[in-house]
Amino acid sequence: MRFEEFEPHYLEILDYFGFDREGDEEAARLLSELLDRDDLSLLRDRISGNVVTVCGNAEILREQLNDIEGVVIAADAAALVLYDAGILPDVIFTDLDGADDPFITMSDEGALIVVHAHGDNKPLLSRWVSRLKGPLVGTTQSRPFDGIHNFGGFTDGDRAVFAADALGAEKIIILGFDLSDTSVDPMKRGKLLWARKLLGMIGYDL
Numbered sequence: 001m002r003f004e005e006f007e008p009h010y011l012e013i014l015d016y017f018g019f020d021r022e023g024d025e026e027a028a029r030l031l032s033e034l035l036d037r038d039d040l041s042l043l044r045d046r047i048s049g050n051v052v053t054v055c056g057n058a059e060i061l062r063e064q065l066n067d068i069e070g071v072v073i074a075a076d077a078a079a080l081v082l083y084d085a086g087i088l089p090d091v092i093f094t095d096l097d098g099a100d101d102p103f104i105t106m107s108d109e110g111a112l113i114v115v116h117a118h119g120d121n122k123p124l125l126s127r128w129v130s131r132l133k134g135p136l137v138g139t140t141q142s143r144p145f146d147g148i149h150n151f152g153g154f155t156d157g158d159r160a161v162f163a164a165d166a167l168g169a170e171k172i173i174i175l176g177f178d179l180s181d182t183s184v185d186p187m188k189r190g191k192l193l194w195a196r197k198l199l200g201m202i203g204y205d206l
């Protein structure tokens with residue numbers, strides 16, 4: 001989705017959560033300074049024309065591991081669940097709040113990490129980006145610029161689906177999503193509601 005098309009939704013999200021655009025843009029500039037590579041063409045190669053499975057981090061993921069097909073895309077801490085089960089994700093979408101030491105190992109083993117910058121994760125960007133030695137792509141939820149991309153979407157999971165869609169996946173299987181989860185805190189609930197709304201806009205009714 002072009003940013004001009006996504007921008008009205010982005011503005012609504014900023015308003016809903018009280019997030020600040022300038023903070024997002026500062027974080028994107030910081031990410032761009034921290035990154036010394038842009039592996040977008042590798043990300044496209046992994047996704048384009050392929051069946052992909054996007055794994056969110058709802059509890060149900062643990063019961064759905066046998067349903068995974070094709071290229072494995074993990075949303076943030078879902079990568080840890082997969083790796084514990086012996087599955088190295090091909091791609092991980094993360095704003096780094098779910099990152100833990102196995103992210104370094106997964107990166108070393110070739111997982112492509114799509115790092116998302118936003119106004120509330122600047123310290124995490126500074127802490128993690130230089131430790132990730134494998135392929136990297138940077139994203140922002142504000143206006144994209146040279147080397148920092150915006151495929152649309154908001155939470156790690158729905159951003160992964162937007163990217164798979166934008167980069168030409170043949171088929172997208174979605175596992176580990178429970179967007180009506182009542183066990184989460186109010187902020188997370190709000191984020192899951194937005195994930196549902198945004199995914200609905202591109203034809204995924206969850």
Ligand SMILES: Nc1ncnc2c1ncn2[C@@H]1O[C@H](COP(=O)(O)OP(=O)(O)OP(=O)(O)O)[C@@H](O)[C@H]1O
Pocket residue numbers: 055056057058059075076077078095097098154155156157158176177178179181184191192195
């Ligand atoms: N019930 C659920 N609980 C948590 N995550 C879910 C759920 N259903 C779907 N997801 C997707 O899984 C993604 C990764 O989950 P994780 O627990 O790592 O959350 P997170 O990193 O805190 O999410 P975010 O940073 O996007 O707020 C979420 O971004 C969301 O898109």
Ligand SMILES: Nc1nc2c(c(=O)[nH]1)N=C(CO)CN2
Pocket residue numbers: 019020024095118119120141154155156191
């Ligand atoms: N400013 C800001 N932006 C975000 C945040 C967040 O906590 N703050 N969380 C996200 C992942 O759900 C995506 N974008």
Ligand SMILES: [Mg+2]
Pocket residue numbers: 076077094095096097098156
């Ligand atoms: Mg996260």
